[in-house]
Structure formats: structure tokens, C-alpha cells
Amino acid sequence: MLETFNFRVILEYMPLFLSCFLATLWLSAAGLLGSLGVGILACGMRISRSKLLSRTAYVYIESIRSTPLLVQLFFFYFGLPSLGLRMSEATTGILALTLNSGAYMAEIIRAGVQSISHGQVEAAVSSGLNYFQRMRYVILPQAIGVTLPPMLGQAIVLVKDSALLSLISLPELTRAGQIMTSERFMPAEGFLTSAVFYLLIYYFLKWVTTWSQRRLIYLQT
Amino acid sequence: MWGIYLEQLVHSLPFFLKGLWMTIAVSGLSLIMGTVIGFIWGIIRGSRSRIAKAVIGAWVDIIRGTPFLVQIFIIFFIMPEFGIQLEAFPAAVIALTNLASCFICEIVSAGIQAVPWGQKEAATSTGLNWFQQLRYVIMPQSMRVVLPPLVGQYVLLIKDSSVVSAIGVSDVTRVGWLTVQRIPQGLLVFGLVALLYFVICYPLIQLSSILEKRMSAGYTRGKE
Numbered sequence: 001m002l003e004t005f006n007f008r009v010i011l012e013y014m015p016l017f018l019s020c021f022l023a024t025l026w027l028s029a030a031g032l033l034g035s036l037g038v039g040i041l042a043c044g045m046r047i048s049r050s051k052l053l054s055r056t057a058y059v060y061i062e063s064i065r066s067t068p069l070l071v072q073l074f075f076f077y078f079g080l081p082s083l084g085l086r087m088s089e090a091t092t093g094i095l096a097l098t099l100n101s102g103a104y105m106a107e108i109i110r111a112g113v114q115s116i117s118h119g120q121v122e123a124a125v126s127s128g129l130n131y132f133q134r135m136r137y138v139i140l141p142q143a144i145g146v147t148l149p150p151m152l153g154q155a156i157v158l159v160k161d162s163a164l165l166s167l168i169s170l171p172e173l174t175r176a177g178q179i180m181t182s183e184r185f186m187p188a189e190g191f192l193t194s195a196v197f198y199l200l201i202y203y204f205l206k207w208v209t210t211w212s213q214r215r216l217i218y219l220q221t
Numbered sequence: 222m223w224g225i226y227l228e229q230l231v232h233s234l235p236f237f238l239k240g241l242w243m244t245i246a247v248s249g250l251s252l253i254m255g256t257v258i259g260f261i262w263g264i265i266r267g268s269r270s271r272i273a274k275a276v277i278g279a280w281v282d283i284i285r286g287t288p289f290l291v292q293i294f295i296i297f298f299i300m301p302e303f304g305i306q307l308e309a310f311p312a313a314v315i316a317l318t319n320l321a322s323c324f325i326c327e328i329v330s331a332g333i334q335a336v337p338w339g340q341k342e343a344a345t346s347t348g349l350n351w352f353q354q355l356r357y358v359i360m361p362q363s364m365r366v367v368l369p370p371l372v373g374q375y376v377l378l379i380k381d382s383s384v385v386s387a388i389g390v391s392d393v394t395r396v397g398w399l400t401v402q403r404i405p406q407g408l409l410v411f412g413l414v415a416l417l418y419f420v421i422c423y424p425l426i427q428l429s430s431i432l433e434k435r436m437s438a439g440y441t442r443g444k445e
Contacts, residue, residue, distance in 0.1 A: 066376075074407065078408075160288040173291075198291065199286045202286030
């Protein structure tokens with residue numbers, strides 16, 4: 001039973017957990033920023049009129065969405081060195097997270113852009129706005145209201161996905177639990193502590209989601 | 222160089238197919254059980270019992286807020302402390318079933334809420350009991366909202382099943398990981414693993430988007 005649950009060891013390992021907590025935050029933030037960039041780019045390619053660009057983006061998005069992140073991670077981790085590309089674990093991890101989330105971001109942004117009624121675009125065209133101006137002043141400001149909630153949802157998924165980076169031995173929250181398991185054989189203490197830290201991030205992001213939704217509704221009225 | 226590796230890879234293809242079978246077994250079992258449990262929870266959550274709602278809601282939050290990898294480690298390592306020795310396979314199925322039921326519960330309760338309240342009142346005044354209301358009025362209508370994301374969720378869960386390789390279930394990801402130790406061509410080996418997942422997931426994603434179009438067809442036309 002769990003009556004041997006040892007809080008003192010958790011306290012002893014707290015510095016490790018805190019530094020790993022920061023690592024998880026940092027890795028997910030890097031992945032989020034990167035995936036926003038990749039997502040905007042891929043979405044722009046996907047909805048462009050050029051068939052080549054559109055097809056390329058389609059292949060990228062669908063192949064990412066149809067394969068697990070873990071396989072993509074191993075693909076880069078074991079695959080890139082055989083091409084002569086040697087990268088640190090952190091770079092590989094962020095690369096995998098970015099490319100994985102980027103595909104989902106692209107779809108989220110596309111749904112947002114397509115939710116703008118066609119009349120808006122036509123009005124913008126007849127006002128003489130070019131492609132960039134249409135995006136900047138007409139489509140994106142409206143699309144943000146539609147895309148923000150699923151984007152925050154994707155941020156939550158990203159934080160959880162970053163746990164997989166422990167499997168390529170990056171020091172982050174799940175890895176801290178693994179270290180505690182292997183050094184002291186205390187899996188309950190280790191992984192439950194990791195879970196609590198993840199829940200902290202989750203509830204914070206959930207709170208941001210409800211808060212922003214209230215804000216957005218307020219702004220629209 | 223590549224030719225030799227390719228030949229070795231072709232020779233170990235039976236292992237990959239075995240792994241694929243394991244992936245299908247784990248995710249198939251969990252999806253079936255998870256769907257049943259998820260529907261039950263979703264229906265309870267869509268009902269008006271406050272306590273049941275709060276308990277299920279809190280549990281769903283905990284499961285949605287922690288990584289699947291951590292959940293599976295907790296189940297695999299902590300169950301023995303309660304005197305339940307689990308092999309890797311049942312631990313994987315329990316963890317994935319739990320995950321599936323939580324996500325499906327969310328989808329189902331959203332679907333039930335999408336059915337207008339008047340429908341329920343009408344059903345009550347027609348004299349249908351609780352089960353009949355659910356069976357003949359609420360569920361058939363909520364299916365329109367439930368089905369497309371449900372199939373999408375199945376895809377996510379099949380992909381999540383790759384994580385069970387971390388506790389040693391010899392699914393197709395694990396086979397890839399073992400093979401890459403012998404054949405040091407990560408691109409080739411995990412390209413093959415990715416292809417095997419793609420073959421399962423891509424048709425399901427297409428099915429989900431077809432369902433979405435078909436289910437919303439009559440309704441968007443009505444609006445315009």
C-alpha cells in the first residue's frame with residue numbers, strides 16, 4: 001500500500017523537479033513559438049493558389065497527423081545522425097515538437113481563416129487592399145477570436161507531448177520522475193510529483209482559456 | 222550501403238507486422254472498452270446529478286492535464302504497491318482505456334448538450350421514461366455532433382498507443398526501437414514504422430472529415 005509514501009524524499013528531490021519544471025516550460029514554449037511560425041507558413045502554403053505549394057503543405061500536414069509524435073521523435077533522433085546531422089537532444093526534441101505541433105497549428109489557423117465569410121475578402125479586394133493588407137487588417141484580426149481557444153488547447157497538448165522527450169533522456173519533468181525511480185526506487189513519489197507539476201501548467205492554461213474567451217466575447221459586443 | 226540495410230529491413234518485416242498486430246490489439250481493445258465507458262460517463266455527465274458531474278469532471282481534468290507517459294508509468298509502477306501485479310500488456314490496455322473513456326466522455330456530453338432542451342421536455346410529456354428518452358430522442362440526435370470528433374479521437378488514441386512501448390509492450394514503435402539497434406538507419410526504420418501507422422490513421426482521418434461534411438450538410442444549408 002501507499003503508507004510508505006515518503007514526502008521527505010520528494011522535498012529532497014525538489015530542486016531537481018523545479019529545474020526540470022523550468023525545462024518543461026522552456027521546451028514547450030520553444031515548441032509553441034516554433035509551431036506558430038511553421039503553422040502560419042504551412043497554412044499560407046496550403047491555402048495558396050499554387051498547386052505545388054498547396055500539395056506540399058498537404059503532404060506535410062497529413063503525414064504528421066497520421067503518425068505518432070514518438071515515432072517522429074525517434075525518426076529525427078536516430079535518423080538525422082545517419083545523414084551526418086548531429087544535433088543535441090534538446091534541439092532534436094524541439095525540432096520534433098515544432099514540426100508536430102506546426103501541422104496542427106496550420107489546420108487551426110486554416111479553420112480560422114476560412115471562418116471569415118467570403119464577402120469580407122471581396123470587400124477588402126474592392127477596397128484595393130493587397131494580399132498582405134487583407135491578411136493584416138481584415139482576416140487575421142477576425143480569425144484570432146476563432147483560433148485562440150483551439151490554439152491554447154494545442155498548447156496544453158504540447159506541454160503534455162513534451163513528456164515524450166524524456167525518452168530521449170532530456171532532463172524534463174517526466175525524466176525527473178524516472179531519475180527518482182531509478183535512484184531510490186520510488187516510482188509513486190516520483191511520477192505523482194511530476195503529475196502534480198503538469199497539472200499546475202494544465203490548470204493555468206485552462207484558466208487562461210476561459211479568461212480569454214470571456215475577454216473576446218466582451219470585445220465583440 | 223543502403224541496399225544491405227534495406228534487405229535486412231525486408232527480412233525483419235515479419236517482426237514489424239507482429240508489432241503492428243500488437244498495436245492494433247492494444248488500441249482496438251482499449252477503444253472498444255473506452256467507448257463503452259466513455260458513453261456511460263458522458264451520459265451521466267450530461268444528466269443533472271451535480272455530484273456525479275463534479276467527480277467525473279475532476280477525474281477527466283486530471284487525465285487530460287497529465288501526459289499519457291506519466292499515467293502509464295503511474296499505473297505500471299504503482300499498481301504493484303496495491304498488491305496488483307500487472308504485465309505490461311494489461312497495464313497498457315488499462316491506461317489507454319482510461320484515457321479513451323475520458324476524452325470520449327467529453328465528446329459525448331458535448332453532444333448531449335447540443336440537443337435542445339425542448340426535445341427532452343417533449344419526450345417527457347410524451348410519456349417516455351429516462352431510458353427511452355435517451356435511446357429514441359437524445360442519442361440519435363447527438364450522434365450528429367458526436368460521430369466526427371469520435372473518429373478523430375480514435376486516431377489520436379491509436380497514435381497515443383505508441384507510448385506504451387515505453388513500458389516494454391512490443392508494439393510497432395518498440396519493434397522499430399529494437400530494430401534500429403541492429404540496423405543503424407533511423408530514417409529507414411522509423412520511416413517504415415511511420416508508414417505502418419499512416420496506413421491505419423490516414424483513412425480514419427479522411428473518414429472523420431467525410432463524416433463532418435455529411436453530418437453538418439443538412440444543417441448549414443438550413444441556415445443560409
